[in-house]
Amino acid sequence: MSMGRYLALVRHGQSQYNADNRFTGWRDPALTARGLAEASAVAVRLRNIGLPIDWIFCSALIRTRETAERVAYDLGRPNLPITSDAALDERDYGELTGLNKDQACAHWGESQVQRWRRSYDEAPPGGESLRDTAARVLPFYLQRILPAVMRNDASLIVAHGNSLRALVMVLDQLSPEAIISTEIATGELLVYELRPDTTVLNKRRFTS
Numbered sequence: 001m002s003m004g005r006y007l008a009l010v011r012h013g014q015s016q017y018n019a020d021n022r023f024t025g026w027r028d029p030a031l032t033a034r035g036l037a038e039a040s041a042v043a044v045r046l047r048n049i050g051l052p053i054d055w056i057f058c059s060a061l062i063r064t065r066e067t068a069e070r071v072a073y074d075l076g077r078p079n080l081p082i083t084s085d086a087a088l089d090e091r092d093y094g095e096l097t098g099l100n101k102d103q104a105c106a107h108w109g110e111s112q113v114q115r116w117r118r119s120y121d122e123a124p125p126g127g128e129s130l131r132d133t134a135a136r137v138l139p140f141y142l143q144r145i146l147p148a149v150m151r152n153d154a155s156l157i158v159a160h161g162n163s164l165r166a167l168v169m170v171l172d173q174l175s176p177e178a179i180i181s182t183e184i185a186t187g188e189l190l191v192y193e194l195r196p197d198t199t200v201l202n203k204r205r206f207t208s
């Protein structure tokens, strides 16, 4: 892949809470063996498409840090700079944090729980809506990540289902209605190429 303004997004590999079907939010479980394998698969994919990563950004939570470190190691670049910041953390799930997702549906009803999980502006009790999450993800993207991309440092963001949905909503110019059906799987990789004006020239999606 030639010089360009590249931004790769990856959701962390499977965590123990993902495996247990529990709301995670700001809890800090580690990756499972499958999660580590998903991170290794991202490194293989990046090698295959010839995207040489210069910088990695991840959240302050262990599951993205472990994913970032595994990707860097498997790329043969264990000293790749990794910037961790809580701005990229998962949405705060408030009272749902730690609960089994099926039990939450039994308690609050499936359609209410689904609105908390996927709508733009409904916050779970005591937690953050996607809009709240976007309000901390987007300034970090503009102030820290975008400048790296625009100076041709191919940048990899390792983040979470909802912190990435907040970013994808802006990059793909999705409406609050369209973001409802946007899902990002663990280990999924999205590669954007940006124009000089920072808009998206093209996007590629790689699922494991």
Ligand SMILES: O=C(O)[C@@H](CO)OP(=O)(O)O
Binding pocket: 018, 022, 023, 024, 025, 026, 090, 091, 093, 117, 161, 162
């Ligand atoms: O539990 C969470 O923190 C997230 C991501 O795993 O769950 P959901 O897919 O419901 O937003």
